[in-house]
Amino acid sequence: MNTTRPDLLVVGSVAVDWIITPTAEREESVGGSATFFSMAASYFASVRLVGVVGHDFPQQTLKDFDDAGVDRSGLEIDPEGLTFRWKGRYHENMNDRTTLETHLNVFERFDPRLPAGHEASEYLFLANIQPSLQYQVFEKMKGPRLVGMDTMNLWIDIARDDLIKMVSKVDVLTINEEEARQLSGEHNLVKAARAIMKLGVKHLVIKRGEYGALLVDHDGHFFVAPALPLEEVFDPTGAGDCFAGGFMGYLSRRGVTPNGASLRTAMIYGSVMASFCVEGFSYDRIRGLSIAEIQERFHTFARLTDFSHAHLLD
Amino acid sequence: MNTTRPDLLVVGSVAVDWIITPTAEREESVGGSATFFSMAASYFASVRLVGVVGHDFPQQTLKDFDDAGVDRSGLEIDPEGLTFRWKGRYHENMNDRTTLETHLNVFERFDPRLPAGHEASEYLFLANIQPSLQYQVFEKMKGPRLVGMDTMNLWIDIARDDLIKMVSKVDVLTINEEEARQLSGEHNLVKAARAIMKLGVKHLVIKRGEYGALLVDHDGHFFVAPALPLEEVFDPTGAGDCFAGGFMGYLSRRGVTPNGASLRTAMIYGSVMASFCVEGFSYDRIRGLSIAEIQERFHTFARLTDFSHAHLLD
Numbered sequence: 289m290n291t292t293r294p295d296l297l298v299v300g301s302v303a304v305d306w307i308i309t310p311t312a313e314r315e316e317s318v319g320g321s322a323t324f325f326s327m328a329a330s331y332f333a334s335v336r337l338v339g340v341v342g343h344d345f346p347q348q349t350l351k352d353f354d355d356a357g358v359d360r361s362g363l364e365i366d367p368e369g370l371t372f373r374w375k376g377r378y379h380e381n382m383n384d385r386t387t388l389e390t391h392l393n394v395f396e397r398f399d400p401r402l403p404a405g406h407e408a409s410e411y412l413f414l415a416n417i418q419p420s421l422q423y424q425v426f427e428k429m430k431g432p433r434l435v436g437m438d439t440m441n442l443w444i445d446i447a448r449d450d451l452i453k454m455v456s457k458v459d460v461l462t463i464n465e466e467e468a469r470q471l472s473g474e475h476n477l478v479k480a481a482r483a484i485m486k487l488g489v490k491h492l493v494i495k496r497g498e499y500g501a502l503l504v505d506h507d508g509h510f511f512v513a514p515a516l517p518l519e520e521v522f523d524p525t526g527a528g529d530c531f532a533g534g535f536m537g538y539l540s541r542r543g544v545t546p547n548g549a550s551l552r553t554a555m556i557y558g559s560v561m562a563s564f565c566v567e568g569f570s571y572d573r574i575r576g577l578s579i580a581e582i583q584e585r586f587h588t589f590a591r592l593t594d595f596s597h598a599h600l601l602d
Numbered sequence: 603m604n605t606t607r608p609d610l611l612v613v614g615s616v617a618v619d620w621i622i623t624p625t626a627e628r629e630e631s632v633g634g635s636a637t638f639f640s641m642a643a644s645y646f647a648s649v650r651l652v653g654v655v656g657h658d659f660p661q662q663t664l665k666d667f668d669d670a671g672v673d674r675s676g677l678e679i680d681p682e683g684l685t686f687r688w689k690g691r692y693h694e695n696m697n698d699r700t701t702l703e704t705h706l707n708v709f710e711r712f713d714p715r716l717p718a719g720h721e722a723s724e725y726l727f728l729a730n731i732q733p734s735l736q737y738q739v740f741e742k743m744k745g746p747r748l749v750g751m752d753t754m755n756l757w758i759d760i761a762r763d764d765l766i767k768m769v770s771k772v773d774v775l776t777i778n779e780e781e782a783r784q785l786s787g788e789h790n791l792v793k794a795a796r797a798i799m800k801l802g803v804k805h806l807v808i809k810r811g812e813y814g815a816l817l818v819d820h821d822g823h824f825f826v827a828p829a830l831p832l833e834e835v836f837d838p839t840g841a842g843d844c845f846a847g848g849f850m851g852y853l854s855r856r857g858v859t860p861n862g863a864s865l866r867t868a869m870i871y872g873s874v875m876a877s878f879c880v881e882g883f884s885y886d887r888i889r890g891l892s893i894a895e896i897q898e899r900f901h902t903f904a905r906l907t908d909f910s911h912a913h914l915l916d
Contacts, residue, residue: 380789475694477812478833498791499813502831512906514826517816519792552909592826593907595866 294540295408296333297432298325299400299425300415300529302341302363306375306389307523307569309382317525317570318349320372321415321438324526327571328533328561329413330356331582333540336406338362338425342370342394352575361403369394382521383497400425411540413532414458416440419450426457434546436460436536438528444470456488459546462532465496477502491551493535493558495528503555505548513555514592516563516585523569527562530574534561560585608854609722610647611746612639613714613739614729614843616655616677620689620703621837621883623696631839631884632663634686635729635752638840641885642847642875643727644670645896647854650720652676652739656684656708666889675717683708696835697811714739725854727846728772730754733764740771748860750774750850752842758784770802773860776846779810791816805865807849807872809842817869819862827869828906830877830899837883841876844888848875874899 300322307317326335336359345365353360372395375388400421407428414422414437422437429435435458443451444467451471455461461484469475472483481492481504494502500515535558542550560582567573614636621631640649650673659679667674686709689702714735721742728736728751736751743749749772757765758781765785769775775798783789786797795806795818808816814829849872856864874896881887 476833476835478831481831496813499810500826510831510906511909512814512828512831514828514907517792517795517824517826519790521790549910556909587911590909590911592824593828595825595870595904596863597901597904 293332293334294410294543295336296329296411296413296536296540297336297338297362297402297406297409297429298322298329298413298415299338299362299422300325300413300417300438301372301395302337302339302345303372303374303395304345305525305570306373307525308375308377308388309523310378310380312522312569314523314569316346317523318346319374319525319570321417321526321529323349324529324565324571324574325413325415325533325536326353326358327356327574328530328565329537329540330358330533331577331579332534332537332557333411335359335537336362336409338400338402338406340364340366340394340398341372343367345371352571356575362401362406364401366394371395376525378524382524402428410434411536413437413536414454415529415532419443419447419454423450423454423457426454434459434536434539436462436532438462438532439467440464441467441470452487455484459490460493460536461489461491462493462495462528462535464528465494468492468494491546493555495531497524497527500559501531501555503551505551507548509548511548511552511555512593513559514589515559516589516592518563518566521566524566525569526571527565530565531558531562534558556586556589557582559589563589607646607648608724608857609650610643610725610727610850610854611650611652611676611716611720611723611743612636612643612727612729613652613676613736614639614727614731614752615686615709616651616653616659617686617688617709618659619839619884620687621839622689622691622702623837624692624694626836626883628837628883630660631837632660633688633839633884635731635840635843637663638843638879638885638888639727639729639847639850640667640672641670641888642844642879643851643854644672644847645875645891645893646848646851646871647725649673649851650676650723652714652716652720654678654680654708654712655686657681659685666885670889676715676720678715680708685709690839692838696838716742724748725850727751727850728768729843729846733757733761733768737764737768737771740768748773748850748853750776750846752776752846753781754778755781755784766801769798773804774807774850775803775805776807776809776842776849778842779808782806782808805860807869809845811838811841814873815845815869817865819865821862823862825862825866825869826907827873828903829873830903830906832877832880835880838880839883840885841879844879845872845876848872870900870903871896873903877903
């Protein structure tokens with residue numbers, strides 16, 4: 289593995305959430321897809337964050353980005369506006385959640401601008417924002433080596449054509465299980481995956497929450513990454529974005545065109561970062577990890593599915 | 603692996619189901635927990651089946667048991683009664699189902715009797731029947747080396763004390779995810795597993811349907827077995843019983859006190875047999891498999907979670 293850190297550009301939401309879980313509550317919990325992605329990917333790559341926040345955005349998080357080596361020159365701070373805010377309550381199962389309030393604020397007029405040099409980043413992740421904005425950023429790039437994207441049910445509903453246009457351009461799409469069904473119109477997940485890949489995406493990652501994630505690579509091979517069985521899921525917010533951060537971060541760090549083998553290892557690093565994420569509010573557990581901690585959890589994941597392939601029948 | 607086949611006794615239901623799926627229907631679909639278990643385990647062990655059917659039970663299945671080497675001397679055929687019959691409809695997701703009719707018939711007065719010699723079987727599986735009947739069979743045994751059991755939500759509801767008494771005696775309990783939550787009163791699966799193991803069970807297998815299965819061994823180590831992503835789930839009936847058949851069959855065949863390693867491989871053989879099961883009605887796909895087919899699917903499972911453990915961060 290090379291030791292210079294490649295540039296990984298991420299564009300997405302940066303938010304302040306109000307999180308209510310069955311056991312705890314935090315009123316000012318910094319979130320947003322690009323925040324979680326950046327913090328998780330910062331262990332692997334030189335992350336460049338593009339997004340927008342308001343004057344109310346916590347200074348501490350700006351400092352945390354700096355400490356994590358995240359280049360935030362592309363994070364616009366609007367002195368006139370308020371940060372995107374979301375308030376939600378998780379149900380007992382920690383999987384379903386109810387949105388209580390959404391205030392787009394400065395995010396409503398988000399027009400991603402890339403600071404000079406950003407367009408030459410070799411790796412690009414289009415986190416969950418409006419597909420037309422994702423496309424706008426994509427078009428500004430100068431031939432990135434690898435492009436990943438995420439999306440959500442809202443865009444499948446209201447911007448399907450834009451979404452499909454964007455999907456057709458990317459190397460990796462990460463999507464939730466239910467969204468994969470919604471996008472493809474197929475209930476069976478294998479059929480859903482095949483239909484989505486026909487849209488032009490090279491590799492597909494289907495996120496299954498507490499059941500882990502599924503990879504379908506360009507050759508049609510499946511890989512199943514488990515989720516870590518955790519005694520306490522403190523706050524699931526951002527798990528999918530941290531997964532994407534570990535996944536894209538690892539692929540960027542490897543610096544090769546992803547193949548079956550590197551994609552599989554990337555799936556595990558994604559799962560590792562997601563497993564840390566849910567152990568605390570916001571990016572509390574994703575900040576200040578040691579490489580040794582990440583490696584130890586990687587090995588925990590390895591043990592989780594490891595079995596002898598040698599014991600055959602006779 | 604030794605080549606003499608150990609005796610594996612199973613007691614459970616033998617039924618004729620009427621299965622309706624979104625795409626197909628079969629009115630006389632032979633089922634029942636002991637039927638699926640026996641057919642799946644027959645590739646690994648000398649299965650002895652204990653159950654009861656009526657005069658309407660298909661001769662073809664008796665012949666199929668014989669062809670599979672299943673000893674059915676403990677399968678009582680009541681010339682006065684009708685076989686246990688269940689009619690159900692699977693929903694679009696192939697996971698949820700609605701029971702349309704249940705006729706216990708001869709199963710209502712099932713009083714398991716063991717033919718001479720059966721009580722000396724080294725391996726025992728108590729498939730899903732009333733816990734007091736499971737206990738009755740268990741007490742007749744002469745020190746089996748390994749005892750497994752399955753159960754269902756009904757017994758957790760109406761026979762909890764009997765169930766807990768039975769659970770405390772077994773080496774392996776296989777149980778569905780929702781049932782594990784119901785039995786333990788814990789929503790979090792790790793907490794649920796810990797609570798169930800405190801009841802006295804040595805190793806716990808939590809079945810998660812299309813998401814595979816989870817093992818918690820006696821040392822508290824977790825193992826995640828994936829399910830095979832299938833393009834067509836034809837009929838999920840019996841998948842859990844086929845899993846148990848492959849799992850217990852493999853452990854019997856190994857002939858050792860199960861440890862972490864053999865339990866893990868057993869989880870995969872269980873998953874292999876379950877994956878065949880759902881590809882057809884009844885035991886259609888579980889009958890007449892070649893060892894080569896089973897091995898090939900085992901390797902398919904191995905590839906599903908295989909990744910390099912060598913790529914670390916620096």
